[in-house]
Amino acid sequence: MPVSVPLFPLFADLKDRRVLVVGGGPVAERKTEALLHAGARPRVGAPDLTPRLRAWHGEGRIDWIPGHFDAHWLAGAWLVVAATDDTAVNRAVATAAEARHVFANVVDDGELSSFHVPAIVERGPLQIAISSGGGAPMLARHLRRQLETLLDDSWASLANLFTRQRQRIRQRFPQPGERRRFFEALLAGPLPRLFRQQLHAQAEQHFQAMLDERAAATHAGSVAVVGAGPGDAGLLTLNALRAMNEADVILHDRLVSEDVLRLGRRDATYIEVGKSATGHSTRQDDIHALMLEHARKGKRVVRLKGGDPFVFGRGGEELEFLRAHGIPYEVVPGITAAVACAAYAGIPLTHRDHAQAVRLVTAHCKDSFDTLDWHALAQERQTLAVYMGVAGLEGLRDRLVAHGRAPSTPFALVENGSRRDQRVVTGTLADLPEIARSHQVRSPALLILGEVAALAGTLHWFGAPPVDAAVPTQSRNLPAPTLQAA
Structure with a gap:
């Protein structure tokens, strides 16, 4: 089995079920012991057995088939473990099991195995299985x-x-969300400490009190407006992880990465509510309605946004709506794209020698260009972080140059910043739209403009080195592309 193919994690109920173990040596003994611990009925096939295996056979705990492997041994088996030191025998076991649709584990041979026995940490009925495939x-x-x-x-x-207490808990809290919040409250309180101190009677009393108290309480819904950062799941804050793991419903932007979404609760309801400059978009009013609908049902809602919710993320509008409708809310800041993309491209947004100020800018359409202070944006010794990605670059270039920004000003376009497929394209302001077009830069992308952008070539540390772009002559007069905004 290729290492790149993930295994499906599975805990098998083997109580009173037959499992074949081929081999009678020390390895087979260890595997048989684990099967007995799981309540299975092991059948061991081998010419001879270790003294311990013989003792188990004498006690009637295992069956023994003396002799050399025969495919008929697999009759009635749910699983088979090949634990011999003979490669040919192990391969024959795996082949026979495959033909009969029986899962086989060949000890120390992952390629022949159709199931793997993980490393186990066991605490009573709690088991943690660890596998490297x-x-x-x-x-x-x-x-x-x-x-x-x-x-x-x-x-x-x-x-x-x-x-x-499983049945009592389910009776008191029939809804999964209610049960989860009950367990969260228990585990966040003194119950674990009481058990660590061996105060079992007090622990039982505390459990009963919490069961009565939480059953009598009512649970109002709430909304957490959470910043997901630019894509690298390692940039999530601890508070963001907590909110995502407590959520019943996650309303997420289209550009929130799959790596981030995988860290949320698996049984939460995920609803994409992304916006696009060119494709289907969810209207802001519809997002408001979804937050209100689920919160009024008593759900914990996470509104998960790329970057930071208060930096071009409409987080303020959503809080105003929630406040107007009496919905409790909290805000979890995220690392905004300008900070993350610049850092992952090796570009300091400020630098004593080059930039003493940073301006965060967005302009999603041509008309919004007229609302910007181009004279201020064209000043030197500052860095512009432009969140409109790659849309409207020709108009941006023309206005900045017209208001005094030098055509030789360096820029860096950071595409998919902080993600595995990050790409950085550099050049000068004069050729900005042509370079973006010739290199087919696509959203999500952030434009960093200013003297600091020139440092991308020497300070780069993540992903592929920046592309120092040369502009093909034939591309200079092409119209600027209309692309999805970041």
Whole structure:
């Protein structure tokens, strides 16, 4: 199995189910012991057995098939483990299992295995399985050892309590969102500490009090307006992660990366509410209506925005709407595109020798150009971070030059900033639209204009080196492209 193909994680219920183990040595013994622990009925096939396997056979805990592997051994088996030191035998087991649609694990041979046995951290009914897909088992074992030191026995007590009380909890809180909030409150309170101190009676009393208290309470919905940053999931704040993992509904922009979305609650409802200059867009009024609808149903709503919600993100408009309708809200700032894209392109937005000011600018359409102070924007020794991406670059260039900005001013277009496919294209203001067109720069892209942009070539550290663009002569008179705004 190629390492690049992810395995589907699965916890199998093997209680009273037959599992075939081929091999009678120490490795087969360890695998059989794990199967017995899971309640399986192991059938061990081998010419001979270790003393311990023989003892288990004598006690009636396992069946033994003396002899050499035969495909008929697989009859009635749910799984098979090949644990011999003979490569040919292990391959024969895997082939026979594949033909009979039986999952096979060949010890220390990931390519022959159709299932892998993970490294396990076990605390009572709580199990954490760690797998490298068979490619790096020692790494999985190393991580298991680290987790063993981090998770004390109180986790077993918590798991046992929740298992015993599962039906009562479901009766008190029939809705999944209510149950989740109950567990969050329990785990954030003194319950784990009481179990760590071996105060089990007090822990049980606290649980009962919380069950009664939370059942009597009503839960109002709320909205968290959260900044998702420019795309690299590592740039999310801890508060953003918390909000995403507590959310019932996540209303997200189109440009929020898949890496970021994967960090949210898997069973949350995800609704794309993106805007586009050229394609389908969700109207702001519709976004307001969705926030209101779900919050009034008692849901925790996350309005997830690329970058920062208060920097060209309409976060202020959404808070005004929520306040007018009496919906509780909070704001989680995100790293805005100008800061992140510049950093990942190796461009300091300010520099003692080149720029003492930064201006964040957006102009999504031609008419909005007339509202900008072009005289101020054309001043030297400042950096412009333009959020309109690659739309309207010809008009931007012409107005800046007309108001005194030098045509030789360096720029950098940062496409997909902070993401795996980041691309940086550099040049000078005079050729800005032609360079963007010839290199087919697409949204999401941020334009950084100013003397600091020239540092991209020497300070770059992330992704491919910047492209120092040369403009093909034939492209200079082409009309500027109309592209999706960042």
